[in-house]
Amino acid sequence: MSKDKKNEGKEILEELKELSEWQKRNQEYLKKKAEEEAALAEEKKKERQARMGEESEKSEDKESEADPEDSESAMEESEEKVASSEGDKEEEEIEESGAKEGEEQDKKLAKKATKEKPAKAKIPGLHILRALTILFPSLLLLIVSVYLLSPYATMKDIRVEGTVQTTADDIRQASGIQDSDYTINLLLDKTKYEEQIKSNYWVESAQLVYQFPTKFTIKVKEYDIVAYYVSGENHYPILSSGQLETSAVSLVSLPETYLSVLFNDSEQIKAFVSELSQISPELKAAIQKVELAPSKVTSDLIRLTMYDTDEVLVPLSEMSKKLPYYSKIKPQLSEPSVIDMEAGIYSYTVADKLIMEAEEKAKKEAEEAEKKQKDEEKKRLEEQQNKLEEEKKKLEEESNRNQTPQRSPRR
Secondary structure (H helix, E strand, O other): OHHHHHHHHHHHHHHHHHOHHHHHHHHHHHHHHHHHHHHHHHHHHHHHHHHHHHHHHHHHHHHHOOHHHHHHHHHHHHHHHHHHHHHHHHHHHHHHHHHHHHOOOOHHHHHHHOOOOOOOOOOHHHHHHHHHHHHHHHHHHHHHHHHHHHHHOOEEEEEEEEOOOOOOOHHHHHHHOOOOOOOHHHHHHHHHHHHOOOOOEEEEEEEEEEOOOOOEEEEEOOOOOEEEEEOOOOOEEEEEOEEEEOOOOHHHHOOOOOOOEOOOOOOHHHHHHHOOOOOOOOHHHHHEEEOOOOOOOOOOEEEEEEEEOEEEEEEEHHHHHHHHHHHHHHHHOOOEEEEOOOOOOEEEEEEHHHHHHHHHHHHHHHHHHHHHHHHHHHHHHHHHHHHHHHHHHHHHHHHHHHHHHHHHOOO
């Protein structure tokens, strides 16, 4: 049986050799390897036989009753089994080695086949670049055209933030944004729309913020109200820009404390707001009322009435420079006073002011009475002179009439 299996293994190897030239070249290597393995197997077989002989001799010494023929037959059977098992192992090893070699050879051939495949024709990079320079702008133009023709091109969600004195509709109207305007125009002309929003005199600054895909937010900062022009019961806001609001506010909406302005000349209001912005907030909050008080020397003199009943006379053009000295003078005043900053800086009490005003009033009344008396005297003299002239004319007329009849008889 073992010999038949060996012959079959050899036939299989011969068939494998006929499959490819590479297997033929490896035939010698496989044959040598098989011979070496067979030699090793024979050596192992001899060693085993020697061991078994020694064991059998030992067993014969111990078992005197055993039959020598049975021992020999057992030995032969064991040798045949060992030989058959070794032969089977050799055949399996040969088959495995042949299969492995075949697989390796097939892999190598497959790799060679893949390597030997014809290379594809490569497109030059210059042609690809030229194609991209044409395709990309064309694709971009197509996308833009489709977008502009779609309703999404004019779709806008406009919101307004930061309004207090104005409304969102006022800001939208000032922006000039129409429903038909393209969204992309708002992005490209953002500065133009921001300037248009600032055309509303309440708006100090405006920012148009875009949020994908169609949301726009107009962030507005309004001018502060720094004072109110008071005319009777009406109060008109004066903004930090110097602008005078033309619409009066209700008395309910007025703050608890505010600065009242008793003149409405636009240039003077702008100058006052400009000077007011340069003084400290504490000093600004102490002013209750401002009015014009021009003198012979200073035409732009104003009177500031403070909440503590003090009064300050200061030129409008020098208010930001001189008014801060009031904070240093105030601690030295023991009673309501007038601080005159028209020429230099000095103070006097309100009582002194009343006395001065009374004296000035009396002086003025005396001057007016004297002027009136002079006017009356002058008028009386003029009347007397007119009467004398009239009498003189009458006398001349009478004398002329008397002379006329006397001449006629002589003729």
